[in-house]
Amino acid sequence: MPDPRLELYIPEPRHRPGDRPSFEHLALPVAGETRRPDVLEEESAMRDMPFGLVRVLDEAGQAVGPWAPDIAPDLLREGLRAMLLTRLFDDRLFRAHRQGKTSFYMKSLGEEAIGAAQAMALSAGDMCFPTYRVLSWLMARRYPLIDLVNQIFSNEKDPLKGRQLPILYSARDYGFYSLSGNLGSRFGHAVGWAMASAYRNDDKIALAYIGEGSTAEGNFHEGLTFAGVYHAPCILCITNNQWAISSFSGIAGGNETTFAAKAIGHGLPGLRVDGNDFLAIWAATRWAAERARANRGATLIELFTYRAAGHSTSDDPTKYRPSDEAEAWPLGDPIDRLKQHLIAIGEWDEERHAALAEGLDNEVRAAVKEAEAVGTLGKSKPSVREMFEDVFETPDWRLIEQRRELGI
Amino acid sequence: MTVMNMIQALNSALDVMLERDPDTLIFGEDAGYFGGVFRVTDGLQKKHGLKRCFDTPIAEGGIIATAIGMGAYGLRPIAEIQFVDYILPAFDQLVSEAARLRYRSGGEFHAPITVRAPYGGGIFGGQTHSQSPEAIFAHVTGLKTVIPSNPHDAKGLLIASIEDNDPVIFLEPKRLYNGPFDGRHGEKLKTWAGDPLAEVPEGYYTVPLGKASVVREGADVTILAYGTMVHVARAGIEDSGIDAELIDLRSIVPLDIETITASVAKTGRCVIVHEASRFGGFGGELSALVQERCFWALKSPIERVAGWDTPYPHAFEWDYFPGPGRIAAALARVMEN
Numbered sequence: 001m002p003d004p005r006l007e008l009y010i011p012e013p014r015h016r017p018g019d020r021p022s023f024e025h026l027a028l029p030v031a032g033e034t035r036r037p038d039v040l041e042e043e044s045a046m047r048d049m050p051f052g053l054v055r056v057l058d059e060a061g062q063a064v065g066p067w068a069p070d071i072a073p074d075l076l077r078e079g080l081r082a083m084l085l086t087r088l089f090d091d092r093l094f095r096a097h098r099q100g101k102t103s104f105y106m107k108s109l110g111e112e113a114i115g116a117a118q119a120m121a122l123s124a125g126d127m128c129f130p131t132y133r134v135l136s137w138l139m140a141r142r143y144p145l146i147d148l149v150n151q152i153f154s155n156e157k158d159p160l161k162g163r164q165l166p167i168l169y170s171a172r173d174y175g176f177y178s179l180s181g182n183l184g185s186r187f188g189h190a191v192g193w194a195m196a197s198a199y200r201n202d203d204k205i206a207l208a209y210i211g212e213g214s215t216a217e218g219n220f221h222e223g224l225t226f227a228g229v230y231h232a233p234c235i236l237c238i239t240n241n242q243w244a245i246s247s248f249s250g251i252a253g254g255n256e257t258t259f260a261a262k263a264i265g266h267g268l269p270g271l272r273v274d275g276n277d278f279l280a281i282w283a284a285t286r287w288a289a290e291r292a293r294a295n296r297g298a299t300l301i302e303l304f305t306y307r308a309a310g311h312s313t314s315d316d317p318t319k320y321r322p323s324d325e326a327e328a329w330p331l332g333d334p335i336d337r338l339k340q341h342l343i344a345i346g347e348w349d350e351e352r353h354a355a356l357a358e359g360l361d362n363e364v365r366a367a368v369k370e371a372e373a374v375g376t377l378g379k380s381k382p383s384v385r386e387m388f389e390d391v392f393e394t395p396d397w398r399l400i401e402q403r404r405e406l407g408i
Numbered sequence: 409m410t411v412m413n414m415i416q417a418l419n420s421a422l423d424v425m426l427e428r429d430p431d432t433l434i435f436g437e438d439a440g441y442f443g444g445v446f447r448v449t450d451g452l453q454k455k456h457g458l459k460r461c462f463d464t465p466i467a468e469g470g471i472i473a474t475a476i477g478m479g480a481y482g483l484r485p486i487a488e489i490q491f492v493d494y495i496l497p498a499f500d501q502l503v504s505e506a507a508r509l510r511y512r513s514g515g516e517f518h519a520p521i522t523v524r525a526p527y528g529g530g531i532f533g534g535q536t537h538s539q540s541p542e543a544i545f546a547h548v549t550g551l552k553t554v555i556p557s558n559p560h561d562a563k564g565l566l567i568a569s570i571e572d573n574d575p576v577i578f579l580e581p582k583r584l585y586n587g588p589f590d591g592r593h594g595e596k597l598k599t600w601a602g603d604p605l606a607e608v609p610e611g612y613y614t615v616p617l618g619k620a621s622v623v624r625e626g627a628d629v630t631i632l633a634y635g636t637m638v639h640v641a642r643a644g645i646e647d648s649g650i651d652a653e654l655i656d657l658r659s660i661v662p663l664d665i666e667t668i669t670a671s672v673a674k675t676g677r678c679v680i681v682h683e684a685s686r687f688g689g690f691g692g693e694l695s696a697l698v699q700e701r702c703f704w705a706l707k708s709p710i711e712r713v714a715g716w717d718t719p720y721p722h723a724f725e726w727d728y729f730p731g732p733g734r735i736a737a738a739l740a741r742v743m744e745n
Contacts, residue, residue, distance in 0.1 A: 196477065396618070
């Protein structure tokens with residue numbers, strides 16, 4: 001007789017600090033293995049896709065299989081530039097935080113391919129609804145570095161007027177919706193925005209990001225419901241970087257099925273994509289965009305990646321996961337992989353790479369210097385008048401009185 | 409001019425705006441083909457098309473998130489929450505997103521949305537169909553909160569809310585939908601017919617947000633009220649025989665502080681009335697403002713007449729609901745000084 005007593009199950013990650021990290025249990029498909037359905041394929045014929053893994057770059061850096069895109073080397077170099085710039089910018093601004101120049105910072109380390117590839121795969125009029133780890137979108141769209149640093153320093157020239165925590169950018173003209181520290185709460189905005197585009201018979205589509213941890217939020221499920229019901233022209237992306245601060249993906253349900261498979265219950269196509277493979281992300285995003293623009297509605301894409309750095313400047317990941325776990329990640333580093341590919345096809349070399357890195361680092365250094373001249377956090381700030389603006393379109397008597405009470 | 413009840417007046421406002429502005433669209437639970445459980449959107453889908461007025465999944469957070477996204481795109485969505493009691497799943501969207509979007513994005517994005525919801529008690533709706541949570545919204549910086557008390561204002565305020573570029577919570581006192589209600593619950597039901605405030609222009613007009621209405625002029629005490637309580641307060645004044653000035657705030661954010669202070673400066677006394685429970689209610693804010701601005705004019709302590717600090721009860725509806733008797737008693741008390 002089996003023991004009749006019930007037992008509460010609490011999932012745990014395979015490795016904790018001190019353990020030897022291994023990801024062998026993932027049994028990931030190799031590059032080229034997962035099929036590419038026709039863009040107009042019926043959803044009901046694609047329910048295997050959430051359990052595959054769209055990969056293009058193989059171990060040797062060659063683009064292989066049905067998803068290998070026809071993409072010009074110039075575009076690949078542009079992507080490499082955006083990713084490298086993101087990493088160099090992150091390094092320098094992370095250090096600026098350590099030096100007391102700002103209050104907070106978050107890196108995209110290991111996830112740089114996502115924003116860069118998707119910014120380049122979509123059109124200028126499209127809108128992404130970002131998480132805080134897609135800085136590479138702004139880099140690919142060539143958002144001015146100086147504006148980023150001024151925002152991070154909350155100084156007089158901060159484009160967000162001193163109101164937002166560092167890195168919670170907003171850049172409408174660059175297709176980058178206003179970030180918030182509340183997780184997942186903009187996921188449904190992307191769906192509404194996409195519905196509005198369809199309502200007006202425009203051709204713009206939305207791209208939403210949510211972390212795998214936040215897929216547990218109601219926002220995620222409501223967003224999928226509305227996207228499914230109204231065939232909203234959008235791409236709904238889960239960046240599964242395995243960790244939500246200290247909670248592994250199993251705490252968000254990742255042990256039970258894939259995150260991409262959450263699409264099935266909503267009647268949406270779900271793709272699982274190698275999130276460290278620039279070409280795979282670009283190709284999958286193009287596929288979903290083409291489908292959305294053809295009035296076939298939304299696609300859910302799980303971008304399978306790894307958060308190689310801590311959650312933020314307030315986090316020490318060695319407290320909850322092996323310190324060498326990032327090195328064991330089987331999908332490698334996104335910058336190294338794109339670089340390897342460009343070299344493999346004869347479009348890049350180590351010298352050019354070193355020169356690019358040096359040039360970009362100089363750009364970052366110059367932007368930081370310029371922003372420092374305006375002032376770091378606490379040394380310079382926008383007019384305090386800005387505290388009372390934009391609460392409403394026109395301030396009401398309370399705000400006017402309170403501003404006067406403060407003497408301005 | 410046509411005689412309209414509040415449902416017809418609201419329907420007319422929506423009809424006018426759908427006709428006038430192609431960027432407006434309406435959605436909510438049962439709001440499409442059926443026309444809403446209170447019939448406020450009746451006939452709008454048929455007249456203006458499926459895409460202008462449609463049904464949504466039962467997900468208030470999703471409804472408001474969708475509206476915000478549409479607003480950010482440049483549309484002017486009007487979302488219906490079936491009862492305001494159901495709005496709480498959307499609270500994060502209203503507080504953390506709609507109310508904050510303009511501010512945090514440095515003005516790059518904003519949410520010109522109107523969220524309509526039937527509100528208030530007096531219909532034996534029990535806890536989940538009777539509540540008055542206006543103070544919760546008033547406390548949220550960045551939201552506007554509007555509460556009409558009659559068909560004429562309802563239409564003009566709703567059009568003004570739709571045209572407003574900030575998020576507006578538009579609370580419709582459901583006990584007033586079909587007729588005025590003065591709290592004398594034992595009496596025969598009244599309709600809006602014959603009431604001058606049910607004379608509603610058929611076309612476009614607005615009643616500006618933040619502009620209170622002096623419903624009755626008086627010399628001795630100021631009553632501040634909104635929604636159903638405007639009518640109950642009028643009955644309370646009749647019962648008391650006291651010459652009270654009755655102010656219908658119409659919107660609590662923005663608040664017409666000038667009309668309030670001018671009246672209390674004149675009368676020297678103030679009674680605040682609302683259906684919502686008293687502790688932490690909007691009456692507390694009104695009381696503080698009157699005290700801060702009119703202290704030296706006050707002849708007696710400010711009184712609040714409100715719902716008790718209990719959940720909204722079913723069998724005890726008329727024990728809970730502030731009636732004319734309690735208002736008359738409060739008026740008598742402030743007149744003792």
